[in-house]
Amino acid sequence: MYVNTKIVKALLLLRDINLGSLCTVTGISLGALSAWLEGLNQDDDERLSFDRQLEVLKVLGIVGEHPRSDITHHWRVREPLMGSPDDAYEPLKLMLLCFGRAELVHLSPEKDHWVSFRSRTYFGLTFAQFRAVLEIHTAPWQSLTFAPEQLPNLTWADTGAALVLDERTFHQLTAPGEATPAAFDQERIRALEYLNWNRLTSLAAERGVSATEIASLLASNPLRRSLPGPEKQTKRPVRSREEVQAAQAASNEIFVTRDAGTAADASTSATEAVVRVSRASRKRGNKPSRGAQRSQAFVHTTAAPSPATHSEPRSSTSRPSRDPQSN
Amino acid sequence: MIVQKTIDMTRPAALYLAAIAVLILAVFIEGRLGVRLVSRGMHLPLQRTLAAGFILTSVAAGLLGAHRYAARVKAPWRVPSSQVHLSAFAFFVLGASAVLLSS
Numbered sequence: 001m002y003v004n005t006k007i008v009k010a011l012l013l014l015r016d017i018n019l020g021s022l023c024t025v026t027g028i029s030l031g032a033l034s035a036w037l038e039g040l041n042q043d044d045d046e047r048l049s050f051d052r053q054l055e056v057l058k059v060l061g062i063v064g065e066h067p068r069s070d071i072t073h074h075w076r077v078r079e080p081l082m083g084s085p086d087d088a089y090e091p092l093k094l095m096l097l098c099f100g101r102a103e104l105v106h107l108s109p110e111k112d113h114w115v116s117f118r119s120r121t122y123f124g125l126t127f128a129q130f131r132a133v134l135e136i137h138t139a140p141w142q143s144l145t146f147a148p149e150q151l152p153n154l155t156w157a158d159t160g161a162a163l164v165l166d167e168r169t170f171h172q173l174t175a176p177g178e179a180t181p182a183a184f185d186q187e188r189i190r191a192l193e194y195l196n197w198n199r200l201t202s203l204a205a206e207r208g209v210s211a212t213e214i215a216s217l218l219a220s221n222p223l224r225r226s227l228p229g230p231e232k233q234t235k236r237p238v239r240s241r242e243e244v245q246a247a248q249a250a251s252n253e254i255f256v257t258r259d260a261g262t263a264a265d266a267s268t269s270a271t272e273a274v275v276r277v278s279r280a281s282r283k284r285g286n287k288p289s290r291g292a293q294r295s296q297a298f299v300h301t302t303a304a305p306s307p308a309t310h311s312e313p314r315s316s317t318s319r320p321s322r323d324p325q326s327n
Numbered sequence: 328m329i330v331q332k333t334i335d336m337t338r339p340a341a342l343y344l345a346a347i348a349v350l351i352l353a354v355f356i357e358g359r360l361g362v363r364l365v366s367r368g369m370h371l372p373l374q375r376t377l378a379a380g381f382i383l384t385s386v387a388a389g390l391l392g393a394h395r396y397a398a399r400v401k402a403p404w405r406v407p408s409s410q411v412h413l414s415a416f417a418f419f420v421l422g423a424s425a426v427l428l429s430s
Contacts, residue, residue: 106404111335114342115416119407140409143398162404164334 003053005037007098007254010091011060014075025059028052065254066099066129072184073132074176085145092134096153097252102127103157104148105188109170122174124163124184131181133174163191334403339412346419353426363430374428381425388417
């Protein structure tokens with residue numbers, strides 16, 4: 001098993017880290033790092049051991065097979081002034097293919113600045129395993145070309161909810177290293193709850209149900225709910241550690257094996273392996289209680305994508321477009 | 328606590344209105360009251376034509392700003408506030424230049 005450098009390069013771009021900084025932090029020489037990332041030498045492991053590769057991943061926020069779930073990751077995309085912005089979103093696309101489904105919310109301060117000539121737009125990404133804040137830079141006169149519906153595994157949360165936050169909370173959530181996943185989830189659920197309550201109100205009005213009736217129904221059937229936190233990582237079985245450059249170029253997994261065969265086979269087998277592992281772990285695990293199932297359903301509909309949907313095949317499926325302001 | 332869903336854009340909107348008010352006031356003081364806001368030492372060829380050009384471009388920038396403002400209200404995640412501010416800034420600077428040239 002070895003580290004897929006395609007993912008490493010994408011993470012370097014998203015985290016806005018240059019090779020020099022990475023060398024300083026990890027103590028790896030620039031030559032060795034460049035050779036490994038560019039695949040210049042035939043036997044990469046001789047110049048950069050697997051442990052050192054894992055160290056690089058750790059600096060980029062990945063521990064195990066997923067980005068850390070105890071921090072909120074901060075990713076940056078810079079839309080080019082000229083030309084197609086598709087290349088700018090390529091690293092994000094890779095992350096979505098590699099780490100599965102994510103839900104998107106727009107993060108915004110509740111009040112616009114008096115004057116601002118800086119153009120930065122923030123989005124919250126909720127993956128099954130971790131949380132990330134996406135910061136998109138554009139020229140001040142340029143509109144965003146970011147189209148979530150055109151990216152694989154990315155959907156708007158609910159009907160495109162925006163997290164309109166007070167300025168302090170907004171700065172806490174968008175400053176790199178400041179936000180915690182719990183705080184992020186809390187704000188996200190709060191915003192989605194607002195929409196759900198509005199929806200419930202209009203549904204009740206449509207059906208002619210009064211607030212008193214709903215209150216009495218709730219009083220007779222007390223419900224419990226809790227805020228879902230980042231889910232725990234599931235361990236995959238360790239695969240053999242060997243290198244295949246072609247498979248690496250085609251695969252969207254962090255760790256790639258040599259016996260993956262052709263590029264297409266590698267991609268398919270990796271996906272199948274993930275699905276198999278996921279199914280097996282579900283079979284092995286205890287059957288969730290009724291309360292847990294209800295809680296899971298709540299998580300799925302109002303907060304994070306469920307692990308069940310996360311383990312579905314990671315293909316590029318188009319999703320219906322959702323305008324955040326449509327509701 | 329219920330979170331509000333829409334972004335409050337009253338602060339920049341107030342600033343734009345203030346800028347418009349300043350320009351109107353400057354025109355009023357110059358035109359109606361006859362008070363010179365700037366010295367009359369500046370004489371450029373085609374000064375009035377230039378002023379007219381500035382007024383037209385200022386109006387165009389103002390209209391563009393209003394259009395971008397409406398677009399931001401509709402989809403704040405797609406239209407950054409800087410886009411509206413730039414148009415408003417251009418409107419004010421060009422408008423002020425036109426007032427100065429026409430005085």
